[in-house]
Amino acid sequence: MAGTVNKVILIGRVGQDPEVRYTSSGAPVANFSLATDESFKSRNGEQQQHTEWHRVVAWNKLAEICGEYLTKGKLVYIEGSIRSRQWEDQSGNKRTSYEILARNMQMLGSRADGERAAAAGARPAAPQGVGPEQHDTGPEPSGDGEITDDDIPF
Secondary structure: OOOOOOEEEEEEOOOOOOEEEEEOOOEEEEEEEEEEEEEEEEEOOEEEEEEEEEEEEEEEEHHHHHHHHHHOOOOOEEEEEEEEEEEOOOOOOOEEEEEEEEEEEOOOOOOOHHHHHOOOOOOOOOOOOOOEEEOOOOOOOOOOOOOHHHHHOO
C-alpha cells in the first residue's frame, strides 16, 4: 500500500478534569474524556441528539498542559490518532477499547468562559492575558505505553 493515514480531529467538551499520572520512567500521561454531539432528525421528523464519548490520552508536555488548563466542560480541539487496546476480562472474554492519542490540543472558547468557570470554583481555563492556546506533543510513546530511548528526540 502506498501509505495510510490514522488521523482524528475532534471538537468537544471535556467530560472530567484530566487525570495526570507518571510512568515508572517519569513521563507524564493525562487521561480524560471528551464529549462530541451530533444533531439529526429522526425518521418521524423529530430533532434528535447523540453524544459520543471519547477517551483521550496525552503524553509528555501536552499531558502536563492538559492537566493544568483543561477542566470539565471546557470546549477543546483535539488532533491525534485512534489507538486500540486488547485485553481479556475476568470471564476470559477478549475485549477491545479505543482511545484517541492526542498530539495537538487547542483550547477554544472565550476568556469569559474561563472567568465563568473560575467564578464557579474551577481552575482558570488559560493564564490571564492569553487567548486560545495551541500545543503539540513531543515524541510519541512506544506501543506499550512506556517511554523508551527511541521516543527521545536527542
